[in-house]
Amino acid sequence: MVEEVSADGRALRIGVLGGGFMGRVHSRAARSAGAVLDSVATSSPASSARAAAELGFAHSATAHGLIDRGLDVVHVCSPNDVHAEQSLRVLDSGSALICEKPLATDSQAARAVLARAEEAGVMGTVPFVYRYHPMVREARARFRAGEVGRLLTVDAGYLQDWLLGSEDENWRVESARGGPSRAFADIGSHLVDLIEFIIGDRIAALVATTRTVHPRRGGAAVTTEDTVAITAEFSGGAIGSLLISQAAPGRKNSLTVEIAGTEASMRFDQEQPERLWLGRRAESRLLVRDPDALAADAARLCAVPAGHPQGYQDAFNSFVADSYAHFAGDRPEGLPTLRDGVRAVLVTEAVLESAATRSWVDVDQV
Incomplete structure (x- = not known):
């Protein structure tokens, strides 16, 4: 595995939208990849503050406030119905995107996210981590x-x-x-x-x-x-x-x-x-x-x-590390985009x- 940094050599600053099970998994993987855990946003100011304290983020925020911070990467781990909307906002902000599946709840919205990323020249991945x-x-x-x-x-x-x-x-x-x-x-x-x-x-x-x-x-x-x-x-x-x-x-x-x-x-x-x-x-x-x-x-x-078992979190850690490497200019094999x-x-x-x-x-x- 490669120590993940941005193209200019500094550690990536990341934010996570969502503090549930998947938000926690993403946060652990980001920390493993050497990212700076900048901000987390959940369903309310109180739960965002709790998530920041529990997961080790420097700041808690609203979803809009987190996206507007100009982070290197934003992980979208919120309920499915807001994935497309939040992903579009992340891409418009210039941050790289890691969006939990489904990318959207219908194909028209999913295609819109892909088109926006390609138009803006911003990269994104989706965690099909069993790969x-x-x-x-x-x-x-x-x-x-x-x-x-x-x-x-x-x-x-x-x-x-x-x-x-x-x-x-x-x-x-x-x-x-x-x-x-x-x-x-x-x-x-x-x-x-x-x-x-x-x-x-x-x-x-x-x-x-x-x-x-x-x-x-x-x-x-x-x-x-x-x-x-x-x-x-x-x-x-x-x-x-x-x-x-x-x-x-x-x-x-x-x-x-x-x-x-x-x-x-x-x-x-x-x-x-x-x-x-x-x-x-x-x-x-x-x-x-x-x-x-x-x-x-x-x-x-x-x-x-060999002989030391690896599991789901290890697979997720590898996916996030590959995503960060991709955002920094590498082309990891088998990365789901x-x-x-x-x-x-x-x-x-x-x-x-x-x-x-x-x-x-x-x-x-x-």
Whole structure:
């Protein structure tokens, strides 16, 4: 990993919009990358002051006040419905942008953010951080090297249980704040990004069905989905099956991707991120994270020696470090940008359209 500084050699001054779980994750990653934690803004002056004290920011602020400080980077970690609005303001201020997914709750707004960034010459990234597990990079490298052969099938899922019960509530359930999709936009977008990143191909068409397990939560009607099942066709001819659920008992963060080709299969399980399963007709092997044995792009993400487990925060730290390096003029391999954020919104809209029409839908390209 590289010590992250601005192009002129000074430490980056950063601000974070949002003090919830993701704001805290971003803050830890920024500190790890050597940034100066300048300002944080949450939903009220009191909570902003608490967040500043707890997370180690020099200042608390309002959202508008933070954006107007002229910081090097602003992390947007607020509820989904304000992502596009805040991102546009950040870009207009000249600050580089790291925006939590979804980049926007509809593709028109997402495209507007991308267009504004390109017009202004300001950089932005979106934290599809599961790309930053070293064994994901190893899977990608092996696929690129031809070890799997011609891709035939993809079997993937993302299962959680934190919204299993009708009494489980969160702002993401509300379409007014979270957007028209919940389970897919929240976690299914990560799954699709990870698949497409590993195989270097895109879903061209899909058919999806969704279910809302609990029509009411906390006395209020629910319009967003709890579960999604998808059959997908890839541009290169492969087919795939994806299952997404936030109501799968016992599954905390079970993100799995298995790809099968004419020569071999590979499987990555995010809850066992130090391992990659490689299967052939004559043998199966379990590869473990060891920088001395990995492809260069995987080895560079090994923050600790083999045998010392790495996890989610380590992946996030690497993503933020790569983002800062990108903003300073480097070109890190595999960095998810605003274009990837738009892609995720387009796939989400295709899923919702397919579920509504009960038909196959072509996925728009960025």
